Amino acid sequence: MRRRLLVLLPPLALAAALFGAWEIYVDSGDVSAFVLPAPHTMAAALWNNGALIWSNFLVTAEEVGFGLGAALVCGFATAVAIHFSPLARRAIYPLAVGSQAVPVAVLAAPLVFWWGFGMSPKLVVIALICFFPLVVTMVDGLAAVDPEQLKLLRTLDASRWQVFRMAELPAALPAALSGTRIALAVGVIAAYIAEISTAGTSTGLGHEINADLASLQTARAWGATLVLFLAAIACFYTLALIERRLAPWAYRSRGDRR
């Protein structure tokens, strides 16, 4: 327990130093509070608007959760197709790479046209953005099995499906979980982009930040940002813990780095 607390010390000390410097900088009066609010006004805005920010956070969290879930399902299916079929690899991979360059704004109108003003178009945007890191890490993970291992299983009469289930799938698990962590981090940004680019949105932290900035409620926008910031950290480390539970073998060689 003592060791756990000591592990928390360096990030907390660094954060305190940065916030302290920020506070001193803003209080010295060189910058308007509308441009960059001081941490204490940010904290006050967060405290005073707790219920509002929390309800918006829940909306965003739901979007990220379902969007990431959809990306996981589609990403896994695509990775398996690419893994098994060189034809699928040649056909899908370039399109998946190119899809990363498509600005969400150009997709927003057709997505709303097809799926309306509810959550669905936002899930599609988040899923699209999370899809790519998931596919890349899963494809690499599936292909990372030692070719000698595959040879060995073949002499033991394993079918293609058994090789997949017994060797390739478990071997890909650590990579897939790493991909999920990356996808979750970009998923939070994706939720912001989705909320500000799909018409008819009135909830979610992204929408709130955008509206607050427009109405010069800068401190509240920063308070909401802080919530996103903390949520990203919490998700990342929760997934790291899950990864260790599900794929403990992947950690021995790398040592205790997280």
Added chain:
Amino acid sequence: MAHRKLFPGADPSNLWGNARGGSDVASGLMPIDKPSQAPNRTPSGGAAVRRVSVAYRPARGAVVQALSEVSLHATAGELLAVVGPSGCGKTTLLELICGLREPDAGEIACAPAALMPQRDLLLPWLSALDNAAVALRIAHVPKARARARATELFAELGLHGFERARPHELSGGMRQRVAFVRTLLSGKTLLCLDEPFGALDAITRAEMQSWLVDALRREPRTVVLVTHDVEEAVVLADRIAVLSPRPGRVVGELDVALARPRSRTDPAVIALRERALGALGPDLGAPASVERE
């Protein structure tokens, strides 16, 4: 000599009974031969390689002749050691026997064979017991029964107490033992061991050799053992085939008619070792060419 009688069928005339095809195919015989060829006589549990040649054609660079007109046979229950310098195509030979590769020329008639590679290749997410039982799981044996059979062998072969260990918790020697039990449980009568102790230190290696002699006494199989260690071949084998440097050719065959267990300091063992080294030729001291294995 006590264990010798446990190896069945010393008379080679019994061993060539099963024609390839028919029920043997159903029992998992690998279709190595082209069906158009004249019916091969397959030793049950044995291996025969006749005038086999293999060349590698890399995308760039010259064709590499790995094996040239190699003929070898192992009768059922025999331990044939194949020794040769690095890069003489020993691994290629085992891949042919295991049906992982087709020869460019020549014939192969082998019982179903299981491979034990130099690296243990245990699956890190499975316990030692489940790794050993992996072939049974592949054959759709229910988990409990597969584990029970592996547990029996663990007890018999001195691995009791290590059933639940993960591969990373085991020493190199223990991992090779588990890998060998996995090969035994494949249900194949022919085991192809590719430098199984090559990565181990000298002391562990000597321990593993006596362990293997004991394991094969309890669980007799036909074994083709590939090694570059002539002493290991003399200590373990019934017969030794010596391969030349690339392209691999059989340049000598030695019978090892010595009682087991054999001591590496026994003058008869030393004499045979010298003969095998002699067959490898005067080039032996030269640096080995690029190792493909």
